[in-house]
Amino acid sequence: MSTKTNTVVKPKTYTQEDAFEASVKYFKGDDLAARVWINKYALKDSEGNLYELTPNDMHRRIAKEIARIETRYPNPLSEETIFDLIKDFKYIVPQGSPMAGIGNPYQIASLSNCFVIGNDGDSDSYGGIMKIDQEQVQLMKRRGGVGHDLSHIRPKGSAVKNSALTSTGVVPFMERYSNSTREVAQDGRRGALMLSVSINHPDSEDFIDAKLEQGKVTGANVSVRIDDAFMEAVKANETYTQKYPIFSENPKFTKTIEANKIWKKIVHNAWKSAEPGILFWDTIINESVPDCYADLGYKTVSTNPCGEIPLCPYDSCRLLAMNLFSYVENPFTDKATFNFELFKKHIHVAQRIMDDIIDLELEKIDNIIAKIDADPESAEVKSIERNLWLNIQKKAEEGRRTGIGITAEGDMLAALGIKYGSEAGNAFSVEVHKTLGIEAYRASVYTAKDRGPFAIFDAEREKNNPFIQRLKEADDKLYYEMLEHGRRNIALLTIAPTGTTSLMTQTSSGIEPVFMPVYKRRRKVNPNDKNVRVDFVDEVGDSWEEYVVFHHRFKQWMEVNGYEVSDNYDQKELDEMVKKSPYYQATSNDVDWLSKVSMQGAVQKWVDHSISVTINLPNDATEELVGKLYLEAWEAGCKGVTVYRDGSRSGVLISNEEKTEQENQEVLTAFPTKRPQVLEADVVRFQNNKEKWIAFIGLIEGKPYEVFTGLADDEDGILMPRWVENGVIIKSKNEDGSTRYDFQYQNKRGYKTTIEGLSHKFNPEYWNYAKLISSTLRHGMPIEKIVDLINSLQLDSESINTWKNGVVRALKRYVEDGTQAKGQTCSNCDSSNLIYQEGCLTCKDCGSSKCG
Structure with a gap:
């Protein structure tokens, strides 16, 4: 008699080195693309075991899962068909969360890239505000970016029925939500948050100014919802009435303002710090197809963190990009053409894949709810999280929203020999996006024939929507087929930023031009x-x-x-x-700004969600130009716009030129006078004369605020594991009342680990010098000047001089690229034309470089 034993076959694992070597070969020597893929998308468990060697393994995993869903419906696509379209990132590229999460059994997470949350009814109560806070955190821990609007919160000074007697207004809750974002890590990355408020809200001016106070609201992007009436008041230099509740016919509170005064504040802050962004709210609502179902829960209230998906509360979206470069035949030759027929064919497949991903997302949500149910906490504790996912499940199942977009716009145009930003370039881009919009809707109609329309589809509700009207005018056959069969998805299209995606497609990002062709x-x-x-x-x-x-x-x-x-x-x-x-004169710094705004407005007419795009301006761009671009964007039909002036960051003006006395005063008073209790921090490791050193750099808005530096004790691991790259520095009190600074990081199991007393971990000989340097940092002295100051210190002790070199090396990493190094000359050619690039002093005349 024989017995059989069932042997469990464990999946094969790979070392980081094996995967890196194979992936570099896959990406034809591109080590950056290989690292991005391994760190963000390769299948791995919580112990760090890798189960995929190259992106082809990932593509096979994704194709297998999508093919499994396809078998539920008529005329299923085969695994090989799907694999051939997604392999090598050539044609169809699921983005972000779908790429990492599809077929991933090691992670209980959503496939949605972004969410919007909100409350109905009495949502400005503390209970409602705390509920949103918890929902935001619960979504971020599942890898989602989150947006929500604050226009429901009572303005500052309003009467409330509690011990406070009056409301604190919007800004303190901005800080609360921002701090919650900073506390949450998602697979090694911090949470992403968008906060918005209506210009009609009496606290909107405080909201606009909130991010200029450094150390506050560091964990959120902010945008102002601007209505047409306000823009008309700006153009006519008239007054505008703010209300609470906003736009109420019977408001509890009203406030009349000079529209141009607050407009100039928006423009100034955007010029100075790249925020707030602007959302042209009437355009968003009037153009929104889902808002035809506003009374059924689809009223748009805010956008995701990058602004490309306006959403109703508890809706979410998954993203997919089509690689436009791959549809150019004979690229960079005089025979180059765009294969529109192949593009159309693939759009239909891409839209079906997107619909399949919704089914996969619903399975993921089932797993999340099952995990919540299995958790040991009481039902009361778990209720907010559980109800959150039930709401998201309902919206995903009922509306089946998708987010199909593009990448490689800049490379597509260059491959065709068309200059980005030119009249011909803008016209061709519009043709491509019009084709994508029409064919995606056609694909959704065809899918509805086989799978049924989204649950609440009602052609009568949509008939006067401007986007639907444009479809009808462009293709009446499609429109009448939609009347007959319905549509599978409530909304379909977006243009998202494709940062890491474009690294792997090895193309320009999203709708943007190429940043630099060579560097x-x-x-x-x-x-x-x-x-x-x-x-x-x-x-x-x-x-x-x-x-x-x-x-x-x-x-x-x-x-x-x-x-x-x-x-x-x-x-x-x-x-x-x-x-x-x-690519000549067609990079992000070359393209005519007004032409780019015009292009965005024209393309927007064929995108039912929105477009994430940034207008890059040179450092010497004026506030008047920013205002003109914003006004032009509104008139062109854009749904939103963000500008970034070179060197502007978080309220601190960084310039290579000499600053005026007023500008220097702005820099010197930029940081908060009182040190926040908790600071984000980078960990910088380096070698100093064959010794291993470590620096903890406390940051505010990404700029150094304090520094702790000394020898790293690698032998017994007193400090921390080498994989730790960031955390927080917490200012604490000892029992005797003295101050100490603790470093806290999140370990691989998700628990927080604290290293107590940074000031006592290092040689006390360094401490007074460290306090001196931190003091200059806190008072806003430019980093390159601090580097010069430290270098000029005449110190007798060899250990202090070694420490001095270490501090310099750590701080040089934070000098803004392009900053002039005054008073120094090139050791190679004696030129004084030296600038900082990636922490290195580089001579612009001879090209030699010296790193710190």
């Missing part, structure tokens, strides 16, 4: 290795090689046009080459 990077090398080239040696003896990096599609242009791809070009040769390419 230089540096890598540390071992001078004793064979065939290594040492371009410079830094002040502590490290050797560095400088090499040219070509944008992937620029490199393809070079190959097509007979140029050798090598590091042997000097800067003049590179400049001449770029001039001959279709």
Whole structure:
């Protein structure tokens, strides 16, 4: 008699080194793309075990799961058909959460990239406000970005029936929600939050100013919902009446303001710090197809953190991008054409895949609810989280919203020989997006024939919607088929930012132009290795090689046009080459801003959600230009707009030029006078004369505020594991009343670990100098000036001089790229034309570089 035993076959695992080597080969030598894929998207468990070797393993995982869903419906797509379209990131690219989460058994998370939450009824009560806070955190821990609107909160000074007697207004709750975001990590990344408020709200001016006070509201993007009446008042230089509740016919509170006064504040703050963004709310609502069902729970209230998906409360969206470059045949030649027929065919498949992903999302939500039910907490404790996911489940099942978009717009145009931002470029982009909009809707109608329409579809409700009217005018056959069969999805289209996605497609990002076709990077090398080239040696003896990096599609242009791809070009040769390419004067810093706004408005007419796009301006752009761009964006039909002026960041004006006395005063008073109890912090490790050193840099809005530096004790691990790159520094009190600074980070199991007393972990000889340097940081002295100050210190102790070098190396990482190094000369050519680039002093005349 024999017995059989069931053997459990464990899935194969790979080391980080194996996956990196295989993925670099997959990406044809692109180590950045390989690292991004391994860190963010490769299948791994909580112990760090890797189950995928290259992105093809991921694509096979995704194709298998989508094919499984397809078998539920008539005429299913095969796994091979799906795999062939998504492999190599060539045609169809599920973005972010779908890429990481589809077929992932090791992570209980949503496939939605973004959510909006909100309350019905008496939502400005403390109970309602705390409920939103908890819902926000619960979504962020499942990897979602979150948006919500604050227009329901009573304005400052309003009467309330509690011990406070009057309301504190919107701003304190901005800080609460912002702090909650900073506390949550999602698979190694911080949460993402959008806070919005209506310009009609009496506290909107305080909301607009809130982010300028550094150290506050650091965990959120902020946007103002602006209505047409306000814009008309701005144009006519008239007054505007704010109300609470907003737009109420019987408001409890009204306030008349000068529209231009608050408009100038919005423009000034955006010019100075890139925020607030603007949401043209009447355009969003009037154009919104889901808002035809507002009375059924689909009233749009806010957007996701990047602004490309306006949503109703508890709705969410999954994203997918189509790689436009791949539809260009014979790219970079005079025979280049865009294959519209193949594009249309793939749009239909992409929309079906998006609908399949909704079914996969519903399965994920079932798993999340099951996990909540199995948790040991009481039903009372779990009720908010459970109800949150039940609400999200209902919206996903009922509306089946999708977010199909694009990437590689800039490369597509260049491959066709069309200049981005030109009249021809804008016209061709509109044709592409019109095709995408019409065919995605057609695909949704065809899917409804097989699978049924979304649950509340009602053609009568939608008949006067401007977007639906444009579809009817462009293709009446599609419109009448939609009347007959309905549509599978309530809304379908978006243009999202595709940062990491574009790294893996190796193309320009989203709808944006190429950032730079060619640039230089540096890598540390071992001078004793064979065939290594040492371009410079830094002040502590490290050797560095400088090499040219070509944008992937620029490199393809070079190959097509007979140029050798090598590091042997000097800067003049590179400049001449770029001039001959279709990327010349078509980068993000070259494109005419008004042309870009015009393009966004024209494309927006074929995108039923919204577009995430940033208008990049040079440092010397005026506030008047920002105001003109905002006004032009409204008139062009944009749903939102964000500007970024080069060097503007979080209320601190960074400039390579000499500042006026007033501007210097702005910089010196930018940080809060009182040190916040908790600061975000970076951990910087480096080698100093063969010794291992570590620095803890306390940050406010990404800028150094304090520094703790000393020898790293790697042997017994007193400090922390080497994988820790960031955390928080907490100011605490000892029992004797003295102050101490603790560092806290989140370990791989999700628990917080605290290293107590940073000020006592290092040699006390360093401490007084550290306090001096932190003091200069806190008073806003430019980092490059602090670096000069530290370098000028004449110190007798060898250990202090070594420490001094370490502090300099740590702080140089935070010098704004392009900042002039005054009073220093190049050791190679004696030029004084030195700037900081990636923490290194670089000579703009001869190109030599010295790293700190």
